[in-house]
Amino acid sequence: MKVDAQLLEHLMEPKNYGRLESAQLHGIGKNPQNGEKVVVHIEVGEDEDQPYVKDIAFQAVGCSTTVVAGSMLTEEARDLNFNGVKNLVAATMDLLGKLPPEDAACSEMVALALLAAVDTYEKQQEDPQHPILTYNVSQSCTPKEEIQNEEEK
Protein backbone atom coordinates (compact mmCIF):
# COMPACT_ATOMS: atom_id res chain seq x y z
CA MET A 1 0.00 0.00 0.00
CA LYS A 2 1.28 3.47 -0.90
CA VAL A 3 1.46 5.83 2.04
CA ASP A 4 0.56 9.45 1.24
CA ALA A 5 0.03 12.43 3.54
CA GLN A 6 -3.73 11.83 3.81
CA LEU A 7 -3.30 8.17 4.79
CA LEU A 8 -0.60 9.12 7.26
CA GLU A 9 -2.90 11.63 8.95
CA HIS A 10 -5.59 8.99 9.40
CA LEU A 11 -2.99 6.55 10.76
CA MET A 12 -1.55 9.07 13.22
CA GLU A 13 -4.86 10.53 14.35
CA PRO A 14 -7.82 8.38 13.37
CA LYS A 15 -10.96 10.51 13.27
CA ASN A 16 -14.00 9.55 15.37
CA TYR A 17 -12.35 6.56 17.07
CA GLY A 18 -13.85 5.42 20.37
CA ARG A 19 -17.17 5.22 22.17
CA LEU A 20 -19.93 7.80 21.78
CA GLU A 21 -21.92 8.35 24.97
CA SER A 22 -24.71 10.20 23.13
CA ALA A 23 -25.22 7.43 20.55
CA GLN A 24 -28.70 5.85 20.29
CA LEU A 25 -27.80 3.71 17.32
CA HIS A 26 -25.19 1.04 16.70
CA GLY A 27 -24.26 -1.31 13.86
CA ILE A 28 -21.71 -4.09 13.51
CA GLY A 29 -19.66 -5.26 10.54
CA LYS A 30 -17.83 -8.55 10.96
CA ASN A 31 -15.27 -10.72 9.21
CA PRO A 32 -16.11 -14.28 10.33
CA GLN A 33 -12.93 -15.52 8.65
CA ASN A 34 -10.60 -13.89 11.19
CA GLY A 35 -12.89 -12.55 13.94
CA GLU A 36 -12.24 -8.89 13.09
CA LYS A 37 -15.12 -6.47 13.55
CA VAL A 38 -16.16 -2.84 13.45
CA VAL A 39 -18.80 -1.23 15.65
CA VAL A 40 -20.30 2.08 14.48
CA HIS A 41 -22.04 4.35 17.00
CA ILE A 42 -24.41 7.08 15.75
CA GLU A 43 -26.16 9.94 17.49
CA VAL A 44 -29.31 10.50 15.44
CA GLY A 45 -30.50 14.00 14.65
CA GLU A 46 -33.87 14.93 13.15
CA ASP A 47 -33.99 17.44 10.32
CA GLU A 48 -37.39 18.06 8.68
CA ASP A 49 -38.45 14.55 9.69
CA GLN A 50 -35.34 13.10 8.06
CA PRO A 51 -33.02 11.30 10.48
CA TYR A 52 -29.37 12.21 9.98
CA VAL A 53 -25.94 11.48 11.47
CA LYS A 54 -25.51 14.17 14.10
CA ASP A 55 -22.40 12.58 15.60
CA ILE A 56 -20.56 9.38 14.86
CA ALA A 57 -17.79 7.18 16.25
CA PHE A 58 -16.41 3.72 15.62
CA GLN A 59 -14.33 1.05 17.31
CA ALA A 60 -12.45 -1.77 15.68
CA VAL A 61 -10.97 -5.13 16.41
CA GLY A 62 -8.78 -5.18 13.35
CA CYS A 63 -5.77 -3.90 11.51
CA SER A 64 -4.58 -0.37 10.69
CA THR A 65 -6.30 -0.52 7.29
CA THR A 66 -9.64 -1.03 9.04
CA VAL A 67 -8.97 1.96 11.28
CA VAL A 68 -8.04 4.15 8.30
CA ALA A 69 -11.21 3.04 6.46
CA GLY A 70 -13.27 3.73 9.60
CA SER A 71 -11.69 7.13 10.01
CA MET A 72 -12.40 8.13 6.39
CA LEU A 73 -15.92 6.69 6.08
CA THR A 74 -17.20 8.03 9.38
CA GLU A 75 -15.92 11.49 8.41
CA GLU A 76 -17.88 11.23 5.17
CA ALA A 77 -21.00 9.94 6.92
CA ARG A 78 -21.16 12.80 9.40
CA ASP A 79 -24.14 15.12 8.75
CA LEU A 80 -25.56 12.87 6.01
CA ASN A 81 -29.20 11.84 6.24
CA PHE A 82 -29.81 8.09 6.26
CA ASN A 83 -30.44 7.96 2.51
CA GLY A 84 -27.11 9.68 2.06
CA VAL A 85 -25.48 7.05 4.29
CA LYS A 86 -26.98 4.29 2.14
CA ASN A 87 -25.61 5.98 -0.99
CA LEU A 88 -22.19 6.26 0.65
CA VAL A 89 -22.28 2.55 1.51
CA ALA A 90 -23.30 1.66 -2.07
CA ALA A 91 -20.52 3.83 -3.54
CA THR A 92 -17.98 2.18 -1.21
CA MET A 93 -19.18 -1.31 -2.18
CA ASP A 94 -18.77 -0.39 -5.87
CA LEU A 95 -15.15 0.53 -5.25
CA LEU A 96 -14.20 -2.70 -3.48
CA GLY A 97 -13.31 -4.56 -6.69
CA LYS A 98 -10.56 -2.05 -7.38
CA LEU A 99 -8.85 -2.62 -4.02
CA PRO A 100 -6.45 -5.40 -2.96
CA PRO A 101 -8.45 -8.13 -1.12
CA GLU A 102 -7.06 -7.32 2.35
CA ASP A 103 -7.99 -3.63 1.93
CA ALA A 104 -11.37 -4.47 0.35
CA ALA A 105 -12.41 -6.65 3.31
CA CYS A 106 -11.52 -3.86 5.78
CA SER A 107 -13.43 -1.18 3.87
CA GLU A 108 -16.41 -3.49 3.37
CA MET A 109 -16.50 -4.21 7.11
CA VAL A 110 -16.78 -0.48 7.93
CA ALA A 111 -19.37 0.13 5.19
CA LEU A 112 -21.46 -2.79 6.43
CA ALA A 113 -21.30 -1.54 10.01
CA LEU A 114 -22.70 1.81 8.79
CA LEU A 115 -25.43 0.04 6.84
CA ALA A 116 -26.23 -2.19 9.83
CA ALA A 117 -26.71 0.92 11.98
CA VAL A 118 -29.11 2.53 9.51
CA ASP A 119 -31.02 -0.75 8.99
CA THR A 120 -31.20 -1.20 12.78
CA TYR A 121 -32.79 2.25 12.98
CA GLU A 122 -35.45 1.26 10.44
CA LYS A 123 -36.16 -2.03 12.23
CA GLN A 124 -36.41 -0.25 15.55
CA GLN A 125 -39.03 2.12 14.16
CA GLU A 126 -41.31 -0.93 13.91
CA ASP A 127 -39.97 -2.75 16.97
CA PRO A 128 -38.03 -0.64 19.50
CA GLN A 129 -36.59 -3.83 21.02
CA HIS A 130 -35.06 -4.98 17.76
CA PRO A 131 -31.44 -6.03 18.40
CA ILE A 132 -28.42 -4.37 16.80
CA LEU A 133 -27.81 -5.83 13.35
CA THR A 134 -24.52 -7.48 12.38
CA TYR A 135 -23.51 -7.93 8.74
CA ASN A 136 -20.70 -10.22 7.61
CA VAL A 137 -18.23 -9.27 4.89
CA SER A 138 -18.20 -11.18 1.60
CA GLN A 139 -14.61 -10.28 0.70
CA SER A 140 -11.74 -12.51 1.77
CA CYS A 141 -9.00 -10.80 3.71
CA THR A 142 -6.36 -13.14 2.26
CA PRO A 143 -4.10 -11.67 -0.47
CA LYS A 144 -4.65 -13.31 -3.90
CA GLU A 145 -1.12 -14.80 -4.05
CA GLU A 146 -1.67 -16.57 -0.70
CA ILE A 147 -4.99 -18.04 -1.90
CA GLN A 148 -3.17 -19.23 -5.04
CA ASN A 149 -0.37 -20.79 -2.93
CA GLU A 150 -2.93 -22.56 -0.74
CA GLU A 151 -4.73 -23.93 -3.80
CA GLU A 152 -1.45 -25.19 -5.31
CA LYS A 153 -0.68 -27.07 -2.08
Added chain:
Amino acid sequence: MKTVMIKTHEVWLETLMAGCMSQTSNKQVLFDFADILFRHFTWLEYELIELGESYTYDRDPVPIKVTRLRELLHDIINRLNEIDLQLLSSPDKELDSRIAGDIRYMREVLLHMDDEVITAFDMKRECPKIKLSQEARDALTLFLFEESYKEYELIMIYNYLRAHSNDAYLNRIFQILIEESLFHFKRFGDMMAKMGILAVPRVVMPELYQIDDVTEFLTKGIDEELAAKEECVKLAEAVAKDSPELSKFFDFINNQENYHIVLMTKALEHLKKENNG
Protein backbone atom coordinates in the same frame (compact mmCIF):
# COMPACT_ATOMS: atom_id res chain seq x y z
CA MET B 1 -10.19 4.71 42.38
CA LYS B 2 -11.43 3.87 38.93
CA THR B 3 -10.77 7.43 37.75
CA VAL B 4 -7.30 7.37 39.29
CA MET B 5 -6.52 4.15 37.42
CA ILE B 6 -7.72 5.64 34.11
CA LYS B 7 -5.75 8.84 34.68
CA THR B 8 -2.64 6.81 35.56
CA HIS B 9 -3.07 4.78 32.36
CA GLU B 10 -3.18 8.03 30.37
CA VAL B 11 -0.17 9.63 32.03
CA TRP B 12 1.81 6.38 31.67
CA LEU B 13 1.25 6.50 27.90
CA GLU B 14 2.01 10.21 27.72
CA THR B 15 5.29 9.80 29.62
CA LEU B 16 6.31 6.81 27.50
CA MET B 17 5.59 8.80 24.33
CA ALA B 18 7.64 11.71 25.73
CA GLY B 19 10.50 9.21 26.16
CA CYS B 20 10.15 8.14 22.53
CA MET B 21 10.29 11.80 21.41
CA SER B 22 13.34 12.77 23.42
CA GLN B 23 16.74 12.67 21.74
CA THR B 24 18.82 13.48 24.82
CA SER B 25 19.59 11.93 28.20
CA ASN B 26 16.00 12.86 29.15
CA LYS B 27 14.91 9.78 27.21
CA GLN B 28 16.00 7.19 29.75
CA VAL B 29 14.59 9.20 32.68
CA LEU B 30 11.22 9.47 30.93
CA PHE B 31 11.21 5.75 30.11
CA ASP B 32 12.05 4.95 33.77
CA PHE B 33 9.20 7.20 34.94
CA ALA B 34 6.86 5.55 32.45
CA ASP B 35 7.80 2.17 33.98
CA ILE B 36 7.03 3.50 37.46
CA LEU B 37 3.66 4.83 36.28
CA PHE B 38 2.85 1.50 34.66
CA ARG B 39 3.49 -0.17 38.02
CA HIS B 40 1.18 2.36 39.70
CA PHE B 41 -1.45 1.46 37.12
CA THR B 42 -1.16 -2.24 38.01
CA TRP B 43 -1.27 -1.54 41.77
CA LEU B 44 -4.44 0.53 41.33
CA GLU B 45 -5.91 -2.25 39.24
CA TYR B 46 -5.23 -4.81 42.00
CA GLU B 47 -6.86 -2.42 44.46
CA LEU B 48 -10.01 -2.29 42.31
CA ILE B 49 -10.06 -6.08 42.08
CA GLU B 50 -9.71 -6.36 45.87
CA LEU B 51 -12.57 -3.90 46.31
CA GLY B 52 -14.65 -5.99 43.90
CA GLU B 53 -15.15 -3.09 41.50
CA SER B 54 -15.61 -3.79 37.81
CA TYR B 55 -13.41 -1.84 35.39
CA THR B 56 -12.15 -1.68 31.83
CA TYR B 57 -9.03 -0.23 30.21
CA ASP B 58 -11.11 2.44 28.45
CA ARG B 59 -9.52 5.88 28.55
CA ASP B 60 -9.65 9.23 26.80
CA PRO B 61 -7.42 10.02 23.83
CA VAL B 62 -3.98 11.29 24.92
CA PRO B 63 -2.90 14.34 22.87
CA ILE B 64 0.87 14.41 22.46
CA LYS B 65 1.48 16.61 19.39
CA VAL B 66 3.94 19.27 20.59
CA THR B 67 6.88 21.13 19.13
CA ARG B 68 8.77 21.50 22.45
CA LEU B 69 9.20 18.83 25.09
CA ARG B 70 8.46 21.44 27.78
CA GLU B 71 4.79 21.60 26.67
CA LEU B 72 4.33 17.88 27.21
CA LEU B 73 6.21 17.91 30.51
CA HIS B 74 3.85 20.62 31.80
CA ASP B 75 0.89 18.49 30.85
CA ILE B 76 2.39 15.41 32.53
CA ILE B 77 3.00 17.44 35.71
CA ASN B 78 -0.61 18.70 35.66
CA ARG B 79 -1.89 15.17 35.26
CA LEU B 80 0.31 13.97 38.13
CA ASN B 81 -1.04 16.78 40.32
CA GLU B 82 -4.58 15.73 39.49
CA ILE B 83 -3.83 12.09 40.37
CA ASP B 84 -2.15 13.19 43.60
CA LEU B 85 -5.32 15.06 44.62
CA GLN B 86 -7.65 12.22 43.68
CA LEU B 87 -5.53 9.75 45.65
CA LEU B 88 -6.73 11.44 48.83
CA SER B 89 -10.00 9.56 48.45
CA SER B 90 -8.24 6.19 48.19
CA PRO B 91 -9.23 3.76 50.95
CA ASP B 92 -5.72 2.25 50.97
CA LYS B 93 -3.60 4.89 52.69
CA GLU B 94 -0.40 2.86 52.29
CA LEU B 95 -0.88 2.65 48.51
CA ASP B 96 -1.80 6.33 48.43
CA SER B 97 1.42 7.36 50.20
CA ARG B 98 3.58 5.02 48.06
CA ILE B 99 2.25 6.52 44.82
CA ALA B 100 2.22 10.08 46.18
CA GLY B 101 5.91 9.74 47.16
CA ASP B 102 6.85 8.66 43.62
CA ILE B 103 4.76 11.47 42.13
CA ARG B 104 6.47 14.05 44.33
CA TYR B 105 9.91 13.00 43.09
CA MET B 106 8.93 12.66 39.42
CA ARG B 107 7.23 16.06 39.43
CA GLU B 108 10.38 17.69 40.77
CA VAL B 109 12.62 16.06 38.14
CA LEU B 110 10.20 16.85 35.27
CA LEU B 111 9.97 20.46 36.38
CA HIS B 112 13.73 20.91 35.94
CA MET B 113 14.19 18.75 32.87
CA ASP B 114 15.94 20.48 29.93
CA ASP B 115 13.69 21.47 27.07
CA GLU B 116 14.08 19.94 23.58
CA VAL B 117 12.81 20.67 20.11
CA ILE B 118 10.45 17.87 19.05
CA THR B 119 10.45 16.53 15.49
CA ALA B 120 8.43 13.38 16.21
CA PHE B 121 5.41 14.66 14.24
CA ASP B 122 6.99 16.28 11.18
CA MET B 123 5.88 13.34 8.97
CA LYS B 124 9.18 13.40 7.04
CA ARG B 125 9.52 9.62 7.32
CA GLU B 126 13.30 9.70 7.14
CA CYS B 127 15.47 7.40 9.22
CA PRO B 128 18.65 9.11 10.43
CA LYS B 129 21.70 7.94 8.41
CA ILE B 130 19.55 5.48 6.40
CA LYS B 131 18.32 6.06 2.87
CA LEU B 132 15.23 3.97 2.23
CA SER B 133 13.48 3.44 -1.09
CA GLN B 134 9.86 4.63 -1.27
CA GLU B 135 8.65 1.03 -1.14
CA ALA B 136 10.73 0.17 1.92
CA ARG B 137 9.67 3.40 3.62
CA ASP B 138 5.98 2.63 3.07
CA ALA B 139 6.40 -0.96 4.27
CA LEU B 140 8.21 0.23 7.40
CA THR B 141 5.57 2.91 8.09
CA LEU B 142 2.67 0.46 7.91
CA PHE B 143 4.57 -2.12 9.96
CA LEU B 144 5.27 0.39 12.73
CA PHE B 145 1.63 1.50 13.03
CA GLU B 146 0.36 -2.07 12.99
CA GLU B 147 2.90 -3.50 15.39
CA SER B 148 3.07 -0.62 17.88
CA TYR B 149 -0.69 -1.01 18.40
CA LYS B 150 -0.29 -4.79 18.59
CA GLU B 151 2.37 -4.51 21.31
CA TYR B 152 0.15 -2.13 23.31
CA GLU B 153 -2.76 -4.52 22.89
CA LEU B 154 -0.60 -7.43 24.13
CA ILE B 155 0.55 -5.43 27.16
CA MET B 156 -3.09 -4.77 28.04
CA ILE B 157 -4.15 -8.39 27.46
CA TYR B 158 -1.35 -10.01 29.47
CA ASN B 159 -1.72 -7.41 32.19
CA TYR B 160 -5.43 -8.18 32.54
CA LEU B 161 -4.79 -11.94 32.50
CA ARG B 162 -2.08 -11.55 35.15
CA ALA B 163 -4.34 -9.41 37.34
CA HIS B 164 -7.07 -12.06 37.24
CA SER B 165 -4.93 -15.16 37.76
CA ASN B 166 -3.56 -16.60 40.98
CA ASP B 167 -1.44 -19.16 39.16
CA ALA B 168 2.22 -18.33 39.89
CA TYR B 169 3.57 -20.29 36.90
CA LEU B 170 1.26 -18.56 34.43
CA ASN B 171 1.83 -15.17 35.99
CA ARG B 172 5.61 -15.55 35.60
CA ILE B 173 5.06 -16.16 31.88
CA PHE B 174 2.58 -13.26 31.56
CA GLN B 175 5.08 -10.98 33.33
CA ILE B 176 7.87 -11.88 30.87
CA LEU B 177 5.53 -11.34 27.92
CA ILE B 178 4.49 -7.92 29.28
CA GLU B 179 8.15 -6.91 29.63
CA GLU B 180 8.98 -8.12 26.12
CA SER B 181 6.04 -6.19 24.65
CA LEU B 182 6.98 -3.08 26.63
CA PHE B 183 10.46 -3.29 25.12
CA HIS B 184 9.09 -3.69 21.57
CA PHE B 185 6.55 -0.90 22.15
CA LYS B 186 9.33 1.50 23.18
CA ARG B 187 11.63 0.52 20.28
CA PHE B 188 8.85 0.89 17.69
CA GLY B 189 7.79 4.19 19.29
CA ASP B 190 11.41 5.38 19.14
CA MET B 191 11.58 4.55 15.47
CA MET B 192 8.24 6.25 14.76
CA ALA B 193 9.44 9.39 16.56
CA LYS B 194 12.64 9.41 14.50
CA MET B 195 10.56 9.14 11.32
CA GLY B 196 8.21 11.91 12.46
CA ILE B 197 5.13 9.69 12.68
CA LEU B 198 4.73 9.07 16.41
CA ALA B 199 1.18 8.31 17.56
CA VAL B 200 -0.56 6.98 20.67
CA PRO B 201 -2.17 3.60 19.96
CA ARG B 202 -5.95 3.48 19.91
CA VAL B 203 -7.95 2.24 22.91
CA VAL B 204 -8.15 -1.56 23.12
CA MET B 205 -11.70 -2.96 23.06
CA PRO B 206 -12.63 -4.82 26.30
CA GLU B 207 -13.57 -8.04 24.50
CA LEU B 208 -9.92 -8.41 23.51
CA TYR B 209 -8.62 -8.62 27.09
CA GLN B 210 -11.69 -9.82 29.01
CA ILE B 211 -10.96 -13.36 27.90
CA ASP B 212 -13.13 -16.30 28.93
CA ASP B 213 -11.10 -19.03 27.29
CA VAL B 214 -7.36 -18.50 27.89
CA THR B 215 -6.50 -21.78 26.13
CA GLU B 216 -8.18 -20.59 22.93
CA PHE B 217 -6.55 -17.17 23.26
CA LEU B 218 -3.06 -18.70 23.59
CA THR B 219 -3.63 -21.09 20.69
CA LYS B 220 -4.69 -18.20 18.43
CA GLY B 221 -1.91 -16.06 19.89
CA ILE B 222 0.74 -18.54 18.77
CA ASP B 223 -0.61 -18.31 15.21
CA GLU B 224 -0.49 -14.53 15.45
CA GLU B 225 3.11 -14.64 16.67
CA LEU B 226 3.98 -16.84 13.68
CA ALA B 227 2.31 -14.28 11.39
CA ALA B 228 4.24 -11.47 13.13
CA LYS B 229 7.46 -13.39 12.48
CA GLU B 230 6.61 -13.53 8.78
CA GLU B 231 5.98 -9.77 8.75
CA CYS B 232 9.40 -9.21 10.36
CA VAL B 233 11.09 -11.44 7.77
CA LYS B 234 9.30 -9.60 4.93
CA LEU B 235 10.31 -6.24 6.35
CA ALA B 236 13.90 -7.32 7.00
CA GLU B 237 14.08 -8.37 3.33
CA ALA B 238 12.41 -5.14 2.12
CA VAL B 239 14.92 -2.93 3.92
CA ALA B 240 17.99 -5.22 3.60
CA LYS B 241 19.48 -3.60 0.52
CA ASP B 242 18.93 -0.07 1.86
CA SER B 243 19.97 -0.72 5.44
CA PRO B 244 21.67 -3.86 6.76
CA GLU B 245 21.45 -2.30 10.22
CA LEU B 246 17.65 -2.03 10.09
CA SER B 247 17.42 -5.49 8.57
CA LYS B 248 19.39 -6.92 11.52
CA PHE B 249 17.03 -5.14 13.94
CA PHE B 250 13.99 -6.84 12.41
CA ASP B 251 15.78 -10.19 12.42
CA PHE B 252 16.39 -9.61 16.13
CA ILE B 253 12.68 -8.86 16.72
CA ASN B 254 11.81 -11.95 14.69
CA ASN B 255 14.05 -14.10 16.90
CA GLN B 256 12.40 -12.68 20.00
CA GLU B 257 9.04 -13.88 18.69
CA ASN B 258 10.45 -17.44 18.86
CA TYR B 259 10.83 -17.03 22.61
CA HIS B 260 7.28 -15.69 22.93
CA ILE B 261 5.99 -18.76 21.11
CA VAL B 262 7.95 -21.05 23.49
CA LEU B 263 6.48 -19.22 26.51
CA MET B 264 2.95 -19.32 25.15
CA THR B 265 3.30 -23.02 24.33
CA LYS B 266 4.49 -23.67 27.90
CA ALA B 267 1.53 -21.71 29.28
CA LEU B 268 -0.79 -23.73 27.07
CA GLU B 269 0.68 -27.06 28.22
CA HIS B 270 0.41 -25.93 31.84
CA LEU B 271 -3.23 -24.95 31.39
CA LYS B 272 -4.07 -28.24 29.73
CA LYS B 273 -2.38 -30.14 32.57
CA GLU B 274 -4.29 -28.10 35.17
CA ASN B 275 -7.58 -28.64 33.36
CA ASN B 276 -7.00 -32.40 33.08
CA GLY B 277 -5.57 -32.86 36.54
